[in-house]
Amino acid sequence: MRPAESFVLGLRSVMPMLLGVAPFGVIYGVVALQSGIPALAAMAMSSIVFAGSAQFLLAQLVGAGAPLLLTVGAVGLVNLRHALYSASVAPVLAHLPRRWKILLAYLLTDEAYAAAIPHLMAVKPDSPQATQAHWILFGSGFGLWAGWQLATLAGVLLGAQLPSNLGLEFALPLTFIAIVVPMIDSRARLMAALVAAAAAVVLAAMPYKLGLFIAVMAGLVAGVAMPRRVN
Amino acid sequence: MNLWWLMLVCGVITFGIRYSFIAAEGHYQPPTWFRRLLPFVPIAALTAIAAPELALVQGEIILGGGNPRLWAGLVAIIVAALWRNTLLTIGCGFLALFALQRI
Numbered sequence: 591m592r593p594a595e596s597f598v599l600g601l602r603s604v605m606p607m608l609l610g611v612a613p614f615g616v617i618y619g620v621v622a623l624q625s626g627i628p629a630l631a632a633m634a635m636s637s638i639v640f641a642g643s644a645q646f647l648l649a650q651l652v653g654a655g656a657p658l659l660l661t662v663g664a665v666g667l668v669n670l671r672h673a674l675y676s677a678s679v680a681p682v683l684a685h686l687p688r689r690w691k692i693l694l695a696y697l698l699t700d701e702a703y704a705a706a707i708p709h710l711m712a713v714k715p716d717s718p719q720a721t722q723a724h725w726i727l728f729g730s731g732f733g734l735w736a737g738w739q740l741a742t743l744a745g746v747l748l749g750a751q752l753p754s755n756l757g758l759e760f761a762l763p764l765t766f767i768a769i770v771v772p773m774i775d776s777r778a779r780l781m782a783a784l785v786a787a788a789a790a791v792v793l794a795a796m797p798y799k800l801g802l803f804i805a806v807m808a809g810l811v812a813g814v815a816m817p818r819r820v821n
Numbered sequence: 822m823n824l825w826w827l828m829l830v831c832g833v834i835t836f837g838i839r840y841s842f843i844a845a846e847g848h849y850q851p852p853t854w855f856r857r858l859l860p861f862v863p864i865a866a867l868t869a870i871a872a873p874e875l876a877l878v879q880g881e882i883i884l885g886g887g888n889p890r891l892w893a894g895l896v897a898i899i900v901a902a903l904w905r906n907t908l909l910t911i912g913c914g915f916l917a918l919f920a921l922q923r924i
Contacts (some may be wrong), residue, residue, distance in 0.1 A: 603907075606908065606911050631824055631825065631828065634825075634828065635828050638829060638831075639832045639835055640832070641835050648827075648831055652827070658827060661827065661831070662830055662831060662834065665831040665834060666834045666835075669838050670838065671866055672835070672838045672839045673838050673839075673842060674859075674862045674866060675839070675866070676838070676839050676842035676843050677841075677842035677851075677855075677859055677862070678862040678863065680842045681846065683843055683846070684846045684847055691840070691843050691844065692840065694843070695839040695840035695843050695844075696840075698839040698843075700866070700867075700870060703863075703866075704867050707863045711863070757918065760890060760893070760914070760915065760918060761915075762870075762871070762874065763871035763874040763875055763894060764897050764910060764911045764914040764915065765907065765911060766867040766868070767871060767894060767897045768901050768906075768907040768910035768911060769863075769907070770864055770867045770868055770871070771898055771901035771905075771910075772901060772902075772905040778861075779861065779864050782861040782864050782865045783864050783865070785865075786864070786866075786868045786872070787869065787871075787876075788872075790868070790870070790873050791872050791873050791876040791882055792882075794877055794880070795880065802870065802873075805865075805869040806865045806866045806869045807865075809864065809865025809866075809868065810861045810865050813861035813865065814857050814861065
């Protein structure tokens with residue numbers, strides 16, 4: 591695949607998620623303004639931090655006048671799972687120059703990772719495709735970035751005038767289901783999914799998305815611990 | 822001014838987390854147990870993000886009636902398993918949700 595084709599593949603794969611992300615971006619814009627953050631700073635945060643749930647938290651903690659150290663620590667905890675995405679894509683990006691690694695790390699969100707990872711896993715190492723695979727991640731990352739900026743802008747400018755109760759957020763879990771279900775081709779992967787799902791639901795009330803991180807770790811361990819089938 | 826510094830620090834932390842393993846690749850030898858965890862990252866992470874969206878209604882676990890998103894999600898899981906088509910899965914999931922909300 592040529593770079594342009596790979597880029598478009600990534601872009602196309604992230605499109606359904608924009609449906610679900612857009613309402614979040616709009617609501618973030620509204621929440622940020624309500625927390626007393628100026629419109630320009632609220633917009634800039636979407637580029638500087640570029641992490642949905644962390645931006646919500648940051649806006650709320652700023653609004654509540656929380657101590658700086660707590661705010662910074664909370665943002666770090668909320669984004670902890672991204673370290674796992676980083677480890678997951680690192681081998682695919684190993685051959686790239688540093689400027690590419692920096693760009694793709696900046697763009698490495700839940701959605702960009704989700705959209706690109708089935709395609710990255712399908713690429714065989716040392717094949718000609720492997721040298722172009724990063725364009726897929728760039729496509730999904732750029733698409734999500736552009737959508738997030740537009741949604742934030744809409745939230746900051748139009749705010750509460752926009753309908754936010756359409757149920758479009760449901761596009762996100764549906765897209766994740768469409769990505770994950772076809773990946774489950776072994777008992778170990780099924781076990782990883784079941785344990786992660788159960789733990790995430792039970793621990794959902796934990797602050798700073800710690801429950802989510804623990805659930806992901808539990809899923810990983812469950813997958814590895816599952817004995818391989820002996821035929 | 823304080824707000825801008827705070828945003829910058831949070832941006833650097835977020836970027837640092839995302840860059841960590843990408844930057845370290847080739848400079849360290851990850852232990853075998855760690856490498857064996859990695860193939861499960863997409864499944865565990867995406868499932869853990871999606872599951873509470875289906876099973877929780879305003880923070881309460883509701884498995885059964887009165888939770889249309891759970892049943893719509895199950896419809897989507899079945900459609901995804903049978904046809905492996907993203908748009909079909911999303912379409913059927915939304916259709917199921919709207920149908921169940923009308924009941």
